[in-house]
Amino acid sequence: xxxxxxxxxxxxxxxxxxxxxxxxxxxxxxxxxxxxxxxxxxxxxxxxxxxxxxxxxxxxxxxxxxxxxxxxxxxxxxxxxxxxxxxxxxxxxxxxxxxxxxxxxxxxxxxxxxxxxxxxxxxxxxxxxxxxxxxxxxxxxxxxxxxxxxxxxxxxxxxxxxxxxxxxxxxxx
Numbered sequence: 001x002x003x004x005x006x007x008x009x010x011x012x013x014x015x016x017x018x019x020x021x022x023x024x025x026x027x028x029x030x031x032x033x034x035x036x037x038x039x040x041x042x043x044x045x046x047x048x049x050x051x052x053x054x055x056x057x058x059x060x061x062x063x064x065x066x067x068x069x070x071x072x073x074x075x076x077x078x079x080x081x082x083x084x085x086x087x088x089x090x091x092x093x094x095x096x097x098x099x100x101x102x103x104x105x106x107x108x109x110x111x112x113x114x115x116x117x118x119x120x121x122x123x124x125x126x127x128x129x130x131x132x133x134x135x136x137x138x139x140x141x142x143x144x145x146x147x148x149x150x151x152x153x154x155x156x157x158x159x160x161x162x163x164x165x166x167x168x169x170x171x172x173x
Contacts, residue, residue: 024141097110
């Protein structure tokens with residue numbers, strides 16, 4: 001027995017499109033928040049605000065080395081790609097500083113100070129996500145669309161000024 005082409009197409013469409021899970025109603029197109037990945041509080045459980053050492057190290061190393069090698073595209077928060085030179089120099093800083101000698105006649109002298117970020121300085125990951133609510137199953141699902149390694153930013157007085165994202169890595173979809 002042969003099915004008419006239209007009925008067969010309807011059955012195929014129901015099977016293909018009807019069996020795929022739905023994301024649900026979108027709660028937000030973009031939400032950004034940070035997650036601590038390094039717990040420095042020795043009085044609390046190890047798993048709070050923390051990723052286990054090897055997992056944390058692997059994630060940070062993957063992002064940093066991937067961006068510096070060009071395998072991963074580093075972007076600013078707006079999604080504009082950084083130049084290869086900017087990406088290669090993430091976490092590196094060279095400044096010209098003037099110091100005063102500790103002994104008379106207390107002359108001043110200029111020197112170049114170079115510093116490089118240690119991966120252990122990355123204490124948080126900032127996530128950009130889309131959130132959905134499935135009303136039928138009463139479930140919230142999230143899709144990570146971007147993430148950024150974050151460092152603590154201190155002022156000249158040594159006080160924490162806030163947290164700074166080094167770059168963003170976005171989902172290619």
